[in-house]
Amino acid sequence: MRLTILGGGGFRVPLVYGALLRDRAEGRVTHVTLHDLDRARLTAIARVLADQADGFPDAPAVTVTTDLDDALRGADFVFSAIRVGGLEGRAADERVALAEGVLGQETVGAGGIAYGLRTVPVAVDIARRVARLAPEAWVINFTNPAGLVTEAMSRHLGDRVIGICDSPVGLGRRVAGVLGIADPAAARLDYVGLNHLGWLRGVYADDEPGRGNLLPALFEDESALASFEEGRLFGAEWLRSLGSVPNEYLHYYYFNRETVTAYREAKQTRGAFLRDQQARFYADMADRTPGSPPSGALAAWDRTRAEREATYMTENREAAGAGERAADDLESGGYEYVALVLMRAIARDERATLILNVRNRGTLSLLDEAAVIEVPCLVEATGARPVAVSPLTGHEAGLVAAVKAVERCVLEAAESGSARAAVKAFALHPLVDSVGVARKLLDGYRSVHPGLDYLKSGVR
Numbered sequence: 001m002r003l004t005i006l007g008g009g010g011f012r013v014p015l016v017y018g019a020l021l022r023d024r025a026e027g028r029v030t031h032v033t034l035h036d037l038d039r040a041r042l043t044a045i046a047r048v049l050a051d052q053a054d055g056f057p058d059a060p061a062v063t064v065t066t067d068l069d070d071a072l073r074g075a076d077f078v079f080s081a082i083r084v085g086g087l088e089g090r091a092a093d094e095r096v097a098l099a100e101g102v103l104g105q106e107t108v109g110a111g112g113i114a115y116g117l118r119t120v121p122v123a124v125d126i127a128r129r130v131a132r133l134a135p136e137a138w139v140i141n142f143t144n145p146a147g148l149v150t151e152a153m154s155r156h157l158g159d160r161v162i163g164i165c166d167s168p169v170g171l172g173r174r175v176a177g178v179l180g181i182a183d184p185a186a187a188r189l190d191y192v193g194l195n196h197l198g199w200l201r202g203v204y205a206d207d208e209p210g211r212g213n214l215l216p217a218l219f220e221d222e223s224a225l226a227s228f229e230e231g232r233l234f235g236a237e238w239l240r241s242l243g244s245v246p247n248e249y250l251h252y253y254y255f256n257r258e259t260v261t262a263y264r265e266a267k268q269t270r271g272a273f274l275r276d277q278q279a280r281f282y283a284d285m286a287d288r289t290p291g292s293p294p295s296g297a298l299a300a301w302d303r304t305r306a307e308r309e310a311t312y313m314t315e316n317r318e319a320a321g322a323g324e325r326a327a328d329d330l331e332s333g334g335y336e337y338v339a340l341v342l343m344r345a346i347a348r349d350e351r352a353t354l355i356l357n358v359r360n361r362g363t364l365s366l367l368d369e370a371a372v373i374e375v376p377c378l379v380e381a382t383g384a385r386p387v388a389v390s391p392l393t394g395h396e397a398g399l400v401a402a403v404k405a406v407e408r409c410v411l412e413a414a415e416s417g418s419a420r421a422a423v424k425a426f427a428l429h430p431l432v433d434s435v436g437v438a439r440k441l442l443d444g445y446r447s448v449h450p451g452l453d454y455l456k457s458g459v460r
Contacts, residue, residue: 001029001347004071006126007081007143008034008064009041011278011308014048014301015336016079020060021052023340027348034064035071042066044285044297051298068126072133077343080126080149081142084119085449087278090271096444098264100437106271107145107196108252109431113410114445116145117422118452120152120414127156138346138383140164140339141357147195148407150357151372152414159383162342163357163372165195166334167247172200172355174228175245179214181205188353188376192364192389192396195357195374196249197403199242199396219243233313233320242395251316253399256431262315273311277304342379349381358384366397371404402430419455 003020005013013034020029032049036042042064053059065071072078083090093111097104104111123143130137139161141150150163168191176184181203190202190213202213218224219240225231230245234254239245252259263269268276281304288295338354345352353376360371363386367373377384392400409425412418419442426438446452 001027001076001343002031002033002074003029003060003077003079003343004033004035004075004137005079005081006035006068006071007083009036009038009045010081010083011045011281011301011304012081012335013045014052014298015334016339017049017052017060017062019336019340021056023344025344025348029060029077029343031061031063033071033075034062035066035068036064037066039064039066040286041282044282047285047288047295047297048301051295068129069133072129072137075134075137076347078130078134078137078139079142079339080123080139080153082119082122082126083143084115084122085451087271087275089118089449090115091269091275092271092448093445094263094269094271096441096448098260098269099444100440101260102433102437102441103252103256103260103263103431104269105249105252108249109429110426110441112145112148113406113422113425113429114441114449114452116148116407116410117413117425117445117455118449119143119145119149120411121454123149123152124156124414127153127161131156138162138343140342142335142339145195145407147357147372147374148410150195151359151370151407152411154359154370154372159359162384163195163374164335164338164342165355165357165374166338167196167249168198168200168355168374169334169338171230171245171247172203174230175200175215175218176203178224178228178231179203179205179218181214189355190376190390191355192375192392193247193373194400194403194407195372196247197253197399198247198374199244199250200246201244201390215245216243218245233316235320248313248316251313251320253430255316255319258319259316262319266315270315274308277308280304342384345379346381346383351378351380353378353387354384356384358386361386363389364392364400366392366401367404399430402428413455417454417456422455 090106093114094104097110103109141163143149146163153161172189173184176187181187188204191200203215225236341352344350356377357374360367360373375386377386406425406429409421413421423438426441427435
């Protein structure tokens, strides 16, 4: 089986390759093609993978290419993890938004919209090429904003594109562990929403069907609520008020003012930190003399990864007084685990239930059939289909409807080149408080991102 990774020079690729190395079953991935526009980054990551493969005589072969069409031909699965504009683009997204007093996070608020506006056209081009060059391939999308990009690609690939995210996986694992479920990965979760905008409303232990929903008991246990990431981030009282455990990204909504203040007071934004950190890593890789593994590349990558994970959502935790991340939260096993299980379920017809980004298909009556949502799905050889979930509450429905409307405006702007639609996307977002600010945001983003020049008309 052949896997192509778009954004193959990206920092998180070794997580996926590590999962492939641990897969010993028949029919596993035997060849990995890394595609990236940056040859130096490809070379650096290839060195890390060579170190990982040391001691595995049947490790998947790795090839690298900067030619997208070559990368796609013959692929059984295409893993898309591109970053249009690089980390410098992310840092610029944050700066422009914070200058206007609003959030610039890469998937939420103004920053997420800007990232979507420059990413969707590229993702659509990829989808069209996959449809032409590898029509039988399945696309696994991790490119952010994951729900928005998956919906854009689904207009050309239908159900053969599936979006993944590690946030719901981590949330479910943490809560199930606190509830004492022996195998957290086997817990049945009632989780619903959009990517980075979802709520965990129920947790069930399939080996104890008579116990029912275990989540209400969590809200009665003060020490348990303080023992995991989301409990510390949101606070026990707010979780009791909601009657659910939100995805960590909802902290940007529920505590927006505090978070924006923390971001503005930070020495540098998250994007700027990652830009500088990864620049050092890639420079280190370029200075290393190629040779037989182990070359030290894997150790250097792992040190950098550990620092990256330890500083994740630092500003949010500071705003909430949540302290440092727990050791359990620094372990990998997130999106690479989801990607591996997803591929195995489709390629081998090994049925699995995963929280994924897929087309609605009537799951949420609030949204149309084509809207991409994030819910538990049953995955088998024919793909992924959403399972039934409990209805959205009024509050949840309001946020989901508002953010989906924003996503549709981004898709309209990307398709038509309408600056008016782009301004509308910014203005309608719950975290942007003024049409005037929305206009300034678009002007600011066009000034720093030449790729947004396609938005030409109807600004005022």
